[in-house]
Amino acid sequence: MDCGKARRIEMDKTDDARGIARLAAAVLLTILPALAAQSFRLSLPATHGPLLDKAAAIFTRRVNQRCGAASTARTVTIELRISSEIGPEGFSIANGPRRAIRVTGGDEHGVLYGLGKLFRTSRCEGGVFTAGEWRGTSKPAGSLRGVYLASHFGNFYEAAPLEELEGYVEDLALWGVNALGFSFPAWQYASYDDPAARSNLLRIRAMMRAAKSAGMQVGALVAPNQVFNTAPAELRAKPYPDDWGRRGFLGVNVCPSLPAGHEYLLHVWAGLLNQYRDIGLDFVTYWPYDEGGCGCPQCWPWGARGYVNICRDLSRMARAQFPRMKVVLSTWMFDSPPAGEWEGLTKVLAEDTPWANYIMADAHEDYPRYPLERGVPGGLPLLNFPEISMWGMAPWGGYGANPLPGHLQQLWNQVSGKVTGGLPYSEGIYEDLNKVIYSQFYWDPKRTAIETLREYAESEFSPAVATSVLRAVELLEANHRRKNGRFEKPPRQTREALELIRQSDRILSPQARHSWRWRILYLRALIDDELSNTGGKPQGPVLKDAFAELVRIYHAEHVHTNRVAPPPLLP
Numbered sequence: 100m101d102c103g104k105a106r107r108i109e110m111d112k113t114d115d116a117r118g119i120a121r122l123a124a125a126v127l128l129t130i131l132p133a134l135a136a137q138s139f140r141l142s143l144p145a146t147h148g149p150l151l152d153k154a155a156a157i158f159t160r161r162v163n164q165r166c167g168a169a170s171t172a173r174t175v176t177i178e179l180r181i182s183s184e185i186g187p188e189g190f191s192i193a194n195g196p197r198r199a200i201r202v203t204g205g206d207e208h209g210v211l212y213g214l215g216k217l218f219r220t221s222r223c224e225g226g227v228f229t230a231g232e233w234r235g236t237s238k239p240a241g242s243l244r245g246v247y248l249a250s251h252f253g254n255f256y257e258a259a260p261l262e263e264l265e266g267y268v269e270d271l272a273l274w275g276v277n278a279l280g281f282s283f284p285a286w287q288y289a290s291y292d293d294p295a296a297r298s299n300l301l302r303i304r305a306m307m308r309a310a311k312s313a314g315m316q317v318g319a320l321v322a323p324n325q326v327f328n329t330a331p332a333e334l335r336a337k338p339y340p341d342d343w344g345r346r347g348f349l350g351v352n353v354c355p356s357l358p359a360g361h362e363y364l365l366h367v368w369a370g371l372l373n374q375y376r377d378i379g380l381d382f383v384t385y386w387p388y389d390e391g392g393c394g395c396p397q398c399w400p401w402g403a404r405g406y407v408n409i410c411r412d413l414s415r416m417a418r419a420q421f422p423r424m425k426v427v428l429s430t431w432m433f434d435s436p437p438a439g440e441w442e443g444l445t446k447v448l449a450e451d452t453p454w455a456n457y458i459m460a461d462a463h464e465d466y467p468r469y470p471l472e473r474g475v476p477g478g479l480p481l482l483n484f485p486e487i488s489m490w491g492m493a494p495w496g497g498y499g500a501n502p503l504p505g506h507l508q509q510l511w512n513q514v515s516g517k518v519t520g521g522l523p524y525s526e527g528i529y530e531d532l533n534k535v536i537y538s539q540f541y542w543d544p545k546r547t548a549i550e551t552l553r554e555y556a557e558s559e560f561s562p563a564v565a566t567s568v569l570r571a572v573e574l575l576e577a578n579h580r581r582k583n584g585r586f587e588k589p590p591r592q593t594r595e596a597l598e599l600i601r602q603s604d605r606i607l608s609p610q611a612r613h614s615w616r617w618r619i620l621y622l623r624a625l626i627d628d629e630l631s632n633t634g635g636k637p638q639g640p641v642l643k644d645a646f647a648e649l650v651r652i653y654h655a656e657h658v659h660t661n662r663v664a665p666p667p668l669l670p
């Protein structure tokens with residue numbers, strides 16, 4: 100396939116090494132003068148920190164994955180430089196001397212994000228690397244450009260091999276993602292010593308380490324009163340109003356207004372902080388509901404009383420260990436139904452010293468009106484928590500990729516210019532495209548979901564199929580919504596979407612065609628079309644094979660709920 104060419108990658112740090120590399124390149128040029136293809140070598144400044152080495156390694160790994168064993172012909176030098184004039188996390192890509200490409204970061208993070216842009220605009224046609232031609236300067240608008248990786252139910256984050264998880268975290272860094280949040284699902288376990296709990300923490304810690312080494316901030320998402328399933332019955336929280344059925348309840352919440360409950364919660368929190376001691380927490384995001392909450396007279400209204408009090412106490416404890424840790428107060432399902440929670444939190448934060456750094460808000464559908472119309476409690480910066488995983492389709496990821504550019508754009512338009520980032524909620528890799536769309540909203544609020552989708556398709560698949568992929572995604576999104584495992588309305592043009600994807604499949608490189616990002620999109624088009632043939636019933640050999648492949652991609656062989664794997668096949 101690659102005609103015997105082999106790409107050569109060098110990362111050298113000294114002039115001597117560079118000289119040898121240049122000589123080697125010159126020799127190769129002499130040997131293979133007829134080939135126009137490029138290989139690349141990365142040139143790092145003599146003095147630099149570990150993040151620059153990591154950025155170079157991530158870029159190299161991704162090019163290797165995409166190009167396979169490729170060409171050695173014309174070597175392009177990619178110079179990595181730092182210039183604080185560009186500003187934190189920003190980058191520029193420009194032509195350097197002797198046909199080099201210069202990627203300059205405002206700091207080492209900026210170099211990493213610049214290499215991400217260079218990677219996405221570079222091409223591998225026929226296994227041959229061709230450096231991207233995008234030139235310019237780019238700086239992020241949002242400060243906390245995160246993703247929340249939920250690891251539970253046996254989903255991808257709880258089940259995939261560590262190497263895959265670490266690689267995926269690095270892939271996100273190339274898109275400018277600079278924060279990852281993790282939640283330890285204590286309600287699934289008896290204690291920190293529960294073997295299953297240890298396994299879950301092992302994975303969270305591995306992803307945290309990968310995130311840190313890729314320059315990201317890492318944080319814990321915690322429902323401050325949600326605990327192990329062995330918590331004493333007498334400490335359990337009291338029921339709270341959930342007339343709209345939106346607040347979630349797994350039955351293992353403790354009341355923080357009971358002195359023994361308060362003490363128990365501090366003890367559990369100390370245990371979790373201990374798990375993250377060597378890694379270091381950069382932020383904590385507290386969660387009021389789903390899970391969480393207590394409806395006793397001392398705690399209610401939860402979002403303005405019990406919740407605030409316990410969050411303040413946990414923060415004090417955590418900052419004794421991690422002094423620069425930021426506190427994000429989520430308002431998830433506040434006033435759903437109305438209980439004076441937004442008003443109450445505003446009042447409390449106006450009177451209290453500022454122990455919180457951000458307010459997070461969002462909802463299953465439209466953004467909550469209170470912070471947009473009445474102001475953010477405490478005058479704090481606002482974050483969002485967009486739902487990219489579960490909306491309108493269950494089981495989550497059960498039908499393959501769930502790209503939602505139209506829906507996400509409509510939600511983003513409500514908060515663009517008003518939030519400084521956020522943590523999209525992720526249940527797996529099937530919504531990779533939705534994560535990426537948000538990473539770019541946070542980077543540049545004016546960048547549309549469609550623009551990002553095109554860059555993704557050109558980069559991950561091929562420029563030759565980008566227009567077809569955009570049209571196919573439009574059709575898939577139109578047929579997205581399902582209820583009880585059935586299309587909500589009769590699906591339309593499923594065959595057209597499948598044909599577009601099949602035609603594209605035929606012209607992709609082997610690497611792109613076999614990549615999981617392509618396969619989950621292909622399978623989604625195939626599954627939708629087949630379901631429209633079976634009248635919505637999950638049955639028959641086509642769906643059997645498609646579902647089995649999704650299970651392999653997600654490592655969903657051992658899920659412990661029916662939420663994160665394809666639906667069961669009917670006989």
Ligand SMILES: [Zn+2]
Pocket residue numbers: 336337354355356357393394395396397398399405
């Ligand atoms: Zn209570």
